[in-house]
Amino acid sequence: MYQISRSIYRELEAEITEGRMWGDGPTNHERVLRACEAALHRLTTDRHYFARPSRTLFNDIRSYFPMSAQLHVYRVVDRYLGFAAEYLATRPTAAMELTGQKLDCRATTRKGTPCQRMPLPRNGYCPSHQHLAETEEVVLAA
Numbered sequence: 001m002y003q004i005s006r007s008i009y010r011e012l013e014a015e016i017t018e019g020r021m022w023g024d025g026p027t028n029h030e031r032v033l034r035a036c037e038a039a040l041h042r043l044t045t046d047r048h049y050f051a052r053p054s055r056t057l058f059n060d061i062r063s064y065f066p067m068s069a070q071l072h073v074y075r076v077v078d079r080y081l082g083f084a085a086e087y088l089a090t091r092p093t094a095a096m097e098l099t100g101q102k103l104d105c106r107a108t109t110r111k112g113t114p115c116q117r118m119p120l121p122r123n124g125y126c127p128s129h130q131h132l133a134e135t136e137e138v139v140l141a142a
Ligand SMILES: [Zn+2]
Pocket: 105, 106, 107, 115, 116, 117, 125, 126, 127, 128, 129
């Protein structure tokens, strides 16, 4: 994930406008890199609640690029975040390996405690709680 945020940054680096937007503080280059890292971190740890990662990251960094570069910026962001999302979706343990945190099912048990079973990468629920993912899709589709 760290490599992906670096790759996004490297592809866009040349187009970042120079200078600092607010006097002191980080340069535009640093801000873009931090925003990429934050987006990838969130994608890794909170993927199921991160609805539109490409749009979010693009909105975070677009002001550091000239108007003429906006489309390219969006395409680069979207391409790399697509890779990242696919990687996480196909490797159940990837997020755990990357963050060192154990993944738990998103559901709450009947006793009111968080379910601690291993979730499926597809939707973040364990096999016994798959029905919750289905209800969620219905709600989202409505
Ligand atoms: Zn569960």
